[in-house]
Amino acid sequence: GAGVSQSPRYKVAKRGQDVALRCDPISGHVSLFWYQQALGQGPEFLTYFQNEAQLDKSGLPSDRFFAERPEGSVSTLKIQRTQQEDSAVYLCASSAHQIYEQYFGPGTRLTVT
Amino acid sequence: AQSVTQLDSHVSVSEGTPVLLRCNYSSSYSPSLFWYVQHPNKGLQLLLKYTSAATLVKGINGFEAEFKKSETSFHLTKPSAHMSDAAEYFCGTGSARQLTFGSGTQLTVLP
Numbered sequence: 422g423a424g425v426s427q428s429p430r431y432k433v434a435k436r437g438q439d440v441a442l443r444c445d446p447i448s449g450h451v452s453l454f455w456y457q458q459a460l461g462q463g464p465e466f467l468t469y470f471q472n473e474a475q476l477d478k479s480g481l482p483s484d485r486f487f488a489e490r491p492e493g494s495v496s497t498l499k500i501q502r503t504q505q506e507d508s509a510v511y512l513c514a515s516s517a518h519q520i521y522e523q524y525f526g527p528g529t530r531l532t533v534t
Numbered sequence: 535a536q537s538v539t540q541l542d543s544h545v546s547v548s549e550g551t552p553v554l555l556r557c558n559y560s561s562s563y564s565p566s567l568f569w570y571v572q573h574p575n576k577g578l579q580l581l582l583k584y585t586s587a588a589t590l591v592k593g594i595n596g597f598e599a600e601f602k603k604s605e606t607s608f609h610l611t612k613p614s615a616h617m618s619d620a621a622e623y624f625c626g627t628g629s630a631r632q633l634t635f636g637s638g639t640q641l642t643v644l645p
Contacts, residue, residue, distance in 0.1 A: 425577065454632070463624050463635030464578070477631040512578070523633065525570075525577035 423447065425526035427513050433532045434503045442498045442529045446515030453496050454523060455488055456512040464512055470496060503533045536561045536627040538608075540636035548644045553597075553612040555639045557625030560606065565627050567608045569599060570635070572622045581623075584608060595619070615643045 426445045434440050446453050452471055456464035457480075466480040472493040481488070485504075490496040500507055510530050514523035541556040559565055568583040582593025589601040599610045608625060620643045626635040 461637075463626070463637050464633075466632040466634065469631045480632070514578075522580055522583070523578075525579070527575060527577050 425513055425515055425524050427511075427526040427529050429529060430527065431530050431532075433534060436504060436533055437502055439499065439501045440503055440531060442500075442511050442513075442531070444496045444498070444513030444515075444526060446494065446496070446513070447517075447524055448494075450515035450517050450524070451493075452516045452523075453490055454514045454516075455496070455498050456514065457482075458510040458512055458528070460509070467498070467511075500531075503531075505533050507531060508533045536565050536629065536634060538567070538625045538627050538634065538636040540625050540639050542639050543637065544640045544642065546642040546644060547615045549617055550614050553610070553615045553619065553641065555610040555623050555625075555641065557608045557610065557636060558606050559608055559625075559627055561627065564603075566629075567599075567601065567625070567627050568633070569593065569597070569608075569610050570624045570626065572624065572638075574621075578624070581610070615641075617643050617645065619643055 428443045455467040458464045468488045469477040470490040485501045487499045510528040512528045514525045516523045537560045539558045564586050566585045569581040570578045572578045582591045584591050584601045592598045597612045622638045622640050624635045624638050
């Protein structure tokens with residue numbers, strides 16, 4: 422069956438531009454997570470949705486980062502006024518019930534020049 | 535707060551020899567621990583998880599990990615490495631709403 426998909430797979434943005442990253446979770450998965458993975462590091466938690474409710478956004482690094490999941494399925498991570506330190510791979514994951522069994526997408530590699 | 539430390543950033547083994555990837559945890563109570571694997575250009579995949587049931591946890595692809603409270607460790611092992619095991623491995627811990635990953639161990643398998 423279809424897994425988690427993310428688009429675009431690669432994004433180059435000039436510093437100061439806004440970007441929007443999309444995540445299509447596995448159909449029926451209630452929980453959706455966003456992570457940021459810097460080069461050579463493990464993923465770091467950004468935010469968590471249960472259906473359309475954003476229950477935890479403690480990992481968002483600044484108010485330039487915003488995530489939404491308006492209908493409880495597709496999610497968008499938006500970064501405003503991108504900075505060079507935002508360059509990373511952004512991972513989306515979904516799970517049906519147990520938090521530990523998350524299914525990850527391939528990620529979007531964002532490069533800010 | 536819970537955290538993990540992966541003790542090796544790179545591990546290299548020959549095909550057919552045992553694999554040991556080390557992970558120590560820090561937690562004030564019984565933690566929930568896991569290992570994920572990340573192959574190039576593919577999403578992270580759950581290998582196995584420990585949630586206070588049996589201390590020896592068996593995962594996919596022949597991997598297993600043992601929870602040792604006295605050593606605060608959760609090392610990942612495999613008796614015989616295969617070329618397809620070459621990947622990055624992440625140890626981590628979880629709470630109700632988020633997973634916390636270690637910095638990763640890159641496993642190289644030599645022919």
